[in-house]
Each structure stands twice: as structure tokens, then as C-alpha cells.
Amino acid sequence: MQACDCQETELVVNKAQTHVIGAGLAGLAAALRLAGADHVGPRRHVVLHEAAAQAGGRCRSFFDAQLGCTIDNGNHILLTANRAALAYLDDIGSRDSLIAPTTARFPFIDLASGETWVVRPNAGPLPWWLLAARRRVPGTGLGDYLAAWRLWRASPTQRVGDCLDPASPLWSRFWEPLCVAALNTRPEEASARLLARVLGESFVRGEAACRTLVARDSLAASFVDPALARLAQRGGEIRFKKRLRHIVFGAERVEALDFGDESLPIGADDRVICALPPTAAAALIPQLTAPGDSRPIVNAHLRLSAEQRARARLPGPFVGLIGGTADWIFLRGDVASLTVSAAEDLIELDNDRLAERLWHDAARALDLGIGAPPPLRLIKEKRATFAQTPAMLARRAPARTAWRNLFLAGDWTDTGYPATIESAVRSGNRAADLVLAAGSR
Ligand SMILES: Cc1cc2nc3c(=O)[nH]c(=O)nc-3n(C[C@H](O)[C@H](O)[C@H](O)COP(=O)(O)OP(=O)(O)OC[C@H]3O[C@@H](n4cnc5c(N)ncnc54)[C@H](O)[C@@H]3O)c2cc1C
Incomplete structure (x- = not known):
């Protein structure tokens, strides 16, 4: 067992705890399910630990000072086939916050x-x-x-x-x-x-x-903020700026979680769900098999002028683009956003050149005429998802681990689904169900 020289902190609660590490959608889904499931299992206090100052992980929104408005890290689409994701939205009461067409187009x-x-x-x-x-x-x-x-x-x-x-x-x-x-x-x-x-x-x-569904206002308003509110309502606790630095493993179980400034002992009835991206999980868990290769996604958000907005037309909230640089263009209020997935050829390209190419796509798609580009924000998510190649799929890990109180969640775990919101939510649900099924063993 490895020791850590930091001070030990005890969470003062008199019931078994489940620590969920990572407040992306997998961690949020796990925490919500556990916090809402007291009636079917032993009473558990749920603590969600997140390294960042906000929740949402790869599905997040933030205020961008350059554009002067809230934008998403990248455009996200759900399909009506995504049953677990839609059930998650029902649970947090935000399904109505998505724009849903009446037919698939x-x-x-x-x-x-x-x-x-x-x-x-x-x-x-x-x-x-x-x-x-x-x-x-x-x-x-x-x-x-x-x-x-x-x-x-x-x-x-x-x-x-x-x-x-x-x-x-x-x-x-x-x-x-x-x-x-x-x-x-x-x-x-x-x-x-x-x-x-x-x-x-x-x-x-x-x-x-x-049918395709997109967030009407922002990813945060649809997927994250209502989840945090529901979790708080169910008595769950969320701790931001808590990066897990090290896990102390015993022979069969996790014995402590080391956050650098504090160490949390893990009691005999406590459980841990690790809902981290694959590289972060692999850095903390010895001999974890996880997909190591990832693929980037680039998004460009443009704040259109009043004149450009009045001119811009799209036959739906988003449109597929062929023959340019971007794959999709979205229009929400006065913000046009372009997405390039599997963008490994673009990720190292000079930002000015990339912005220029994407502005050209937007101008043609929205029929704006090529003039001076409006304020534009580029977001390069270098590790947007793991590379969904046969070799990397073979490295997806099951939710159970060799340690009986440690479970895995995350879009990259072995859900059978692509690395999407649906996979993240399913993985969180599965890890929570395993914790509940394990009871106080
Ligand atoms: C640009 C972009 C576009 C996408 N488009 C779509 C789409 O259209 N449809 C779709 O379904 N999916 C889409 N996805 C994928 C979707 O966003 C992800 O599958 C999903 O958000 C993954 O959730 P997760 O909880 O598994 O992981 P993450 O969101 O990565 O969550 C992990 C969390 O762990 C935290 N963390 C990391 N290390 C530590 C640590 N040591 N201690 C504590 N916390 C830590 C991170 O800060 C993060 O909050 C897209 C992703 C991107 C990036």
C-alpha cells in the first residue's frame, strides 16, 4: 500500500458514501442515479469530485468575453434513438430545453x-x-x-x-x-x-x-445545470477544483483517495466510481486497459452582425456541409457554429488560416457574401473522443475492476455504444447499478 503524506480529512456523515470522480455526463448520471435510489438500497451519501471549476467535462458551456455571449465547447447532437440520454434529461426535467423536429430530416x-x-x-x-x-x-x-x-x-x-x-x-x-x-x-x-x-x-x-435534437440555449442549460440542481435536491454533494491525484490501493479494495490537499479514507462500505476520461483513468489505475488513441474535434463560433443575422438562412437548426472544410453548420440566435470532426489534419493548422477557411464555409452556407469575418472563436478539443477503430474498441474496459469497491464509468468504457452522450450516461447508470447491487458487501 502506498502512503500519502497529506493530512487526512474525514467527511462527517454517518452513512456509507459513494465517491464519484469526474463531473462529466457519466459522473453526473452515476451520482444522480445513486442519490435518487435510496429507496432500493442502503442509504448512501453521494460526493461528486471534479477537477475543474465547472461540471460538464467535454459537454460544457462558458461565457466567451471575445464574442460577448455564452457558447458551447462544441455542437452536440442527440438522436431520438438515444434512450438513456433522453431518460437522463427527463430525470433532470430538461428534455423541453432541446429543439426537437417533428420528423427526421x-x-x-x-x-x-x-x-x-x-x-x-x-x-x-x-x-x-x-x-x-x-x-x-x-x-x-x-x-x-x-x-x-x-x-x-x-x-x-x-x-x-x-x-x-x-x-x-x-x-x-x-x-x-x-x-x-x-x-x-x-x-x-x-x-x-x-x-x-x-x-x-x-x-x-x-x-x-x-430525429435530431440540439440544445436550444446551451449545453449547460440542457445537460449540466439542471443535473447539478437535481443532485443537490437529492442531498448529493459536489466539490469543484478537486483533482484526484492518486488512489491508494489495498489488496482487494481502494483504501484512500488523495486529492493533494487532502486524503479521504475509504471505509469498508464506501464505494468509488471513477468517471474520468481514458487517459486520466489509466494514469490513476494500475494496469488499466483503456483506449490510448484519441481524435480531435474543432469548432468555430461566429457572432453575426445584425445585418448578417437578418440575411442568414438555414433549412433547420443545423445543416451538413460537403465540399468545404467544416462538416456541419449550426445557427442559434446570432451565433453560427461550424464543426469539424476527426479533425486530425487541421488541429496543428495555424489558427488564422483555419478561422479563414471556416469563415468561408459559413459565408457560403449562409449566403452572407465573403467580407470581413465577424468575431470568431476557435475551440480545438484535441481529445474529443477516443479513436473508434477496431484496435481501440478492443481496449474498452468493463465497469467492474479488480478492486471490489472501485467501478468505472465514462463514454470510453465498454458500453457497446460510440463515445457519445448516450454512452456516457449508460456507463454512469451501469456503474451506479453495480454499486447498488453490491449493497454493503
Ligand atoms: C467538441 C465535441 C463534440 C461532441 N459532439 C457530440 C455529439 O454531437 N453527440 C454526442 O452524443 N456526443 C458528442 N460528443 C461526445 C460527448 O461530449 C462525450 O461523449 C461525453 O461528454 C463524455 O462524458 P464523460 O463523462 O464520459 O467524460 P468527460 O466529459 O471527459 O468527463 C470527465 C470529467 O472528469 C474530470 N476530471 C479529469 N481528470 C480528473 C481528476 N484527476 N480528478 C477529478 N476530475 C477529473 C474532467 O474535468 C471532466 O469533467 C462531443 C464531444 C466533443 C468534445
């Missing part, structure tokens, strides 16, 4: 040719929309879509690019944007099986499962 603009189209899956399990030229991608035929069956036949080591034809017209106009958006990994290297799972949960189930 995916509008696209080809910035090079100016062509526009809308992918519109139909209701019900029979995908007759594939037979309707006006509902599918222009220049594609039924056979291009049916080729997707190869994704379901893929072995665990096959990539999307091994199963679908990069020369097909559907590749650059559908498979590539879909794969990059869903897996934040280019199709040449992304897991074919994981993309099949996404399709199986969404498009295969009909339009009701693939």
Missing part, C-alpha cells in the same frame, strides 16, 4: 457545387425512402444503400472502408459524413461493426428513431 449543402438536398427516412420499419429519389442523396441508387449490409457482416477487425466503396457517390455525401459525425473517426479506419450498431439503432428503426 438531414439537410445538406454541397459548398463546391451549390447543390442542396434533404435525406428523409420514412416512418415504420420498411425503408421505402430508399426507393424515393427525392428522399435520398442525389445521384445515388438503391444499390448504394443496400451495400451497407456488409457492415453487419464485418468482423471485429474490419473498418468501414473495408466494407463500403470509397468511389461510390454515396461515400462522400453520406457514409463519410455519417461515420465522422457518429464515430469521430474517418471511415478508412473506423470500426465497421460500431457503425452498423449506430445504423441499427437509428436508420434501420425508421424516422422516429433518427
Whole structure:
């Protein structure tokens, strides 16, 4: 056992405690479930420890002084297929804070040719929309879509690019944007099986499962602030600026948590849920197998002038972009935001050049005319998600660990889902359920 020379602090509560480390959506989901579950298990005090001064992790909002408004770290989309994420929003009472269309529509603009189209899956399990030229991608035929069956036949080591034809017209106009958006990994290297799972949960189930939902005001207002309020209401405690520095392991259990300025002893009935990103978890837990490779996402937020805003038009809250630098453009109030996923080719690019390229995309997509760019804020999330390649998927860790009082959560753990909000929430729920099932053993 390793000792730490800092002062030991005791949390003064007379019931078993669960310490959740990391207040991203996985940690918030775990803490909420535990705090709300007193009626089915032993009474537990829930303490959520977060290194940053705010919760939300990779799904957060902040006031940007340069733009003079609140922005998100990056645009986030949910699908109606994301049942756990929607149940989380119901639990915290904020599902109404999302913009939800009445039907599934995916509008696209080809910035090079100016062509526009809308992918519109139909209701019900029979995908007759594939037979309707006006509902599918222009220049594609039924056979291009049916080729997707190869994704379901893929072995665990096959990539999307091994199963679908990069020369097909559907590749650059559908498979590539879909794969990059869903897996934040280019199709040449992304897991074919994981993309099949996404399709199986969404498009295969009909339009009701693939409606897109985005936060109306901010990620914080939809996913984070109401969760913190609900947690406080349930008696949970949240401690910001508490970075876990070291875990003291005994033979079978975690014995203490070292935060640098204090050490918390872990009692026999206490539990720990580690809801950290994979690299942070691997740095604290010996011999943890976790995905080590990640992929970046770049977002640019532009605060439009009154004149630009009056001119800007989009056929929905967001639109897919083909033939430029960005993958998607979103319009919320007077802020236009562009997203580039799997942005490894751009991450080291000079910020001014990158901003210029993204402004050009925005100006063309919103038909603003190329003039002086409005105030623009670039956010480069270097480790937005783990790389969802076959090799990295094989490194996802289960929620149970070798220590009987330590459980794992996080979008990267072995949920079977892509590294998304849905995966984060499912992982938090699962870790909480294991804590509850373990009772006072
Ligand atoms: C730009 C961007 C766009 C995205 N778009 C989408 C999308 O459209 N749809 C979608 O579903 N998902 C999207 N995602 C993914 C989604 O944001 C993540 O899957 C989800 O937020 C991960 O939550 P998490 O709790 O697992 O991890 P995190 O959010 O990383 O939470 C981990 C927390 O642990 C804290 N922490 C780290 N180290 C320590 C320590 N030592 N001690 C204490 N605390 C610590 C961190 O500060 C953080 O708050 C996107 C992600 C990014 C970055």
C-alpha cells in the first residue's frame, strides 16, 4: 500500500458514501442515479469530485468575453434513438430545453457545387425512402444503400472502408459524413461493426428513431445545470477544483483517495466510481486497459452582425456541409457554429488560416457574401473522443475492476455504444447499478 503524506480529512456523515470522480455526463448520471435510489438500497451519501471549476467535462458551456455571449465547447447532437440520454434529461426535467423536429430530416449543402438536398427516412420499419429519389442523396441508387449490409457482416477487425466503396457517390455525401459525425473517426479506419450498431439503432428503426435534437440555449442549460440542481435536491454533494491525484490501493479494495490537499479514507462500505476520461483513468489505475488513441474535434463560433443575422438562412437548426472544410453548420440566435470532426489534419493548422477557411464555409452556407469575418472563436478539443477503430474498441474496459469497491464509468468504457452522450450516461447508470447491487458487501 502506498502512503500519502497529506493530512487526512474525514467527511462527517454517518452513512456509507459513494465517491464519484469526474463531473462529466457519466459522473453526473452515476451520482444522480445513486442519490435518487435510496429507496432500493442502503442509504448512501453521494460526493461528486471534479477537477475543474465547472461540471460538464467535454459537454460544457462558458461565457466567451471575445464574442460577448455564452457558447458551447462544441455542437452536440442527440438522436431520438438515444434512450438513456433522453431518460437522463427527463430525470433532470430538461428534455423541453432541446429543439426537437417533428420528423427526421438531414439537410445538406454541397459548398463546391451549390447543390442542396434533404435525406428523409420514412416512418415504420420498411425503408421505402430508399426507393424515393427525392428522399435520398442525389445521384445515388438503391444499390448504394443496400451495400451497407456488409457492415453487419464485418468482423471485429474490419473498418468501414473495408466494407463500403470509397468511389461510390454515396461515400462522400453520406457514409463519410455519417461515420465522422457518429464515430469521430474517418471511415478508412473506423470500426465497421460500431457503425452498423449506430445504423441499427437509428436508420434501420425508421424516422422516429433518427430525429435530431440540439440544445436550444446551451449545453449547460440542457445537460449540466439542471443535473447539478437535481443532485443537490437529492442531498448529493459536489466539490469543484478537486483533482484526484492518486488512489491508494489495498489488496482487494481502494483504501484512500488523495486529492493533494487532502486524503479521504475509504471505509469498508464506501464505494468509488471513477468517471474520468481514458487517459486520466489509466494514469490513476494500475494496469488499466483503456483506449490510448484519441481524435480531435474543432469548432468555430461566429457572432453575426445584425445585418448578417437578418440575411442568414438555414433549412433547420443545423445543416451538413460537403465540399468545404467544416462538416456541419449550426445557427442559434446570432451565433453560427461550424464543426469539424476527426479533425486530425487541421488541429496543428495555424489558427488564422483555419478561422479563414471556416469563415468561408459559413459565408457560403449562409449566403452572407465573403467580407470581413465577424468575431470568431476557435475551440480545438484535441481529445474529443477516443479513436473508434477496431484496435481501440478492443481496449474498452468493463465497469467492474479488480478492486471490489472501485467501478468505472465514462463514454470510453465498454458500453457497446460510440463515445457519445448516450454512452456516457449508460456507463454512469451501469456503474451506479453495480454499486447498488453490491449493497454493503
Ligand atoms: C467538441 C465535441 C463534440 C461532441 N459532439 C457530440 C455529439 O454531437 N453527440 C454526442 O452524443 N456526443 C458528442 N460528443 C461526445 C460527448 O461530449 C462525450 O461523449 C461525453 O461528454 C463524455 O462524458 P464523460 O463523462 O464520459 O467524460 P468527460 O466529459 O471527459 O468527463 C470527465 C470529467 O472528469 C474530470 N476530471 C479529469 N481528470 C480528473 C481528476 N484527476 N480528478 C477529478 N476530475 C477529473 C474532467 O474535468 C471532466 O469533467 C462531443 C464531444 C466533443 C468534445
